[in-house]
Amino acid sequence: MPKVSVKGQQMPASPIRKLVPYSDAAKKRGLKVYHLNIGQPDLETPPQFWNKLKNLDTKVLEYCPSNGIESYRKKFAQYYNNIGIAVDASDFMITEGASEALSFGMLSCLDEDDEIIIPEPMYANYIGFATVGKIKVKPIPTSIESSFALPPIEDFEKAITAKTKAILICNPNNPTGYLYSKEELLVLREICLKHDLFLFVDEVYREFLYGGNSFFSALNLEGMQNHVVVFDSISKRFSACGARIGAIVTRNKEVLASALKFGQARLSPNSLGQIAGEDLFDLGKEYYDGIIAEYQKRRNILVDSLNKIPGVVCPNPGGAFYAVASLPVKDTDVFCQWMLENFSYENSTVMMAPASGFYSTEGSGKNQVRIAYVLNTEDLKAAVKCLEEGLKEYALVDATALVN
């Protein structure tokens, strides 16, 4: 029997999805599972999307251009212009979600054994995309004590080698919710210009800002036209994850030309998501105010109630809809599985993503979880209560699993 590739064996299983068989089994046993593991918003996809589909009079669902439908790219660019970022349709390549954008971005800019510096914890799938191209992820640790802020410039300088080609951040951050300030972006600008590195920024959560915070896009960094590559998606902004529509946005024409060849090999991104999604870029302040108010309410409930649980620490995230919390357990991989397999409270349990998968450094983040606050406030309260009860019971069942 022929064997699968070493790469296939080395590909990390998703920390967000690897416990799915256990949650499926819990559901089969009749439990309600609160999904705090995945960034799947519960908010409705705006009606404009569904209406477009209902009123289609297309006859043949054709391939679209490899870089996306032109009218869609124009609308996407217009939305950028409206938020103060000067780009046009030719700076865009439409992809299958930000996932494909990140994958093409890495393959277009980095070769085997080239290095990409990423503050950790990091979005787990960055490690997977790097594995495809045998690109080396060089993590720089951030700490829960400093709310996962950008590490000092010295840490970057120490990590940079002749093989370093890029720095990647997610802003606001998945998994930590940390919002990088303009000052922190200026630090990254300085490093990238000094060492001639690409600055990759995943900005899919840029509207999700709380407490009056404001966002500074890497595309507005001066003198960085050829260095900045932004990854975007409509998944979270418009609660349309299943559309799988994202984009690479950059003024570096060589990067776009390279990415286009990867794009041509897969012919085109899906057409339906673009056709149905075009009008969503017309949504205005009222729409965004509504979703931000809802998520801010959820964040406040989550963070307040988590920090009231003995032994739990959760910094207050400035954006996105994730938080990384440390729990009073030794190994959250074991604990999260136990919650699904062996625990229930009021006929429910909670699914979380063990944070170990968001660290590229072996052994880091073992007592942390990533929590996505994508449930309505009632469910969110019930989920945190359930977690609290779970931690109590776990301490009794398995005293050895406790920290200290």
Added chain:
Amino acid sequence: MPKVSVKGQQMPASPIRKLVPYSDAAKKRGLKVYHLNIGQPDLETPPQFWNKLKNLDTKVLEYCPSNGIESYRKKFAQYYNNIGIAVDASDFMITEGASEALSFGMLSCLDEDDEIIIPEPMYANYIGFATVGKIKVKPIPTSIESSFALPPIEDFEKAITAKTKAILICNPNNPTGYLYSKEELLVLREICLKHDLFLFVDEVYREFLYGGNSFFSALNLEGMQNHVVVFDSISKRFSACGARIGAIVTRNKEVLASALKFGQARLSPNSLGQIAGEDLFDLGKEYYDGIIAEYQKRRNILVDSLNKIPGVVCPNPGGAFYAVASLPVKDTDVFCQWMLENFSYENSTVMMAPASGFYSTEGSGKNQVRIAYVLNTEDLKAAVKCLEEGLKEYALVDATALVN
């Protein structure tokens, strides 16, 4: 300014799409361009697809499971059962078209510098997918004189090394239209069992058979459960290229588990194409008879009229909707571009795919083109007439471009 990757530079531009700027320019000059370059069927996507979209009452367009929606995989498996292939939903992984299926299949089974044997000419994007994983394509030449039939077993034996992991064919073939017989598949079975190789078969055109030909699926080869990996798509079968829905179909659970990890990294295939496309698997004999009759008529017109042009040779394809023809010119890359830039007949011109991009061997196929017969019979006749006139004029303008 940071530089793009060597891989990005090495990625081949698509021979199917690289002339698009010239066809766009021709259209801007007011010419009608007959597109024989791309396998974009003109037949209508069945109404079941559009009706499903019109009647959706979904509120949130969610991610689906990384291996696809379960009900969709069940329907897909049922369609296989109906055509005599015993597989079930657990043998499927749904992907973004056959493109992603092929890409995940290669990455799951082959590492850097591993070798995959592919008869050439071959579907151009196989070379692109291999480039992503730094996998070596080892071509085995087939010849226009033998209608691009499977090369003798000795040619495979000679090409196999310790690094060989897989043989890949497309059946019926893109670009040649050649339909591999059961006997030829038994030859491949023998080689794969002897050398413990994967047999990858791209079967997206399996219904497109002419002249009463019948199709033998690699999934029905005995004793090859762990060797055969089939790639499929709804793009051509249901004229739904823009849906980007394909599949890996294999009984090898290790391959599926490996592919699933690549799939988890990109979260999920798009949901809309699956939701809208589910009922298409219920289409019966009448539907397939209709499309086959139409394409057979087109094939006959194309092949007959091409072979009547002085100096043109085109074998009669047994399936798919492509043909590879040799033209009386020295370099079809130059000629195809010239047709778009410098020629018109009755205010029209023809776009074809130069065959050089379908060969991995440098310098092969220089006088060949791939033609997709995806136009209605009237347009197809006009396109061939236009090509005939183009060849006449080209012979006068550039006598040095002629063979001999």
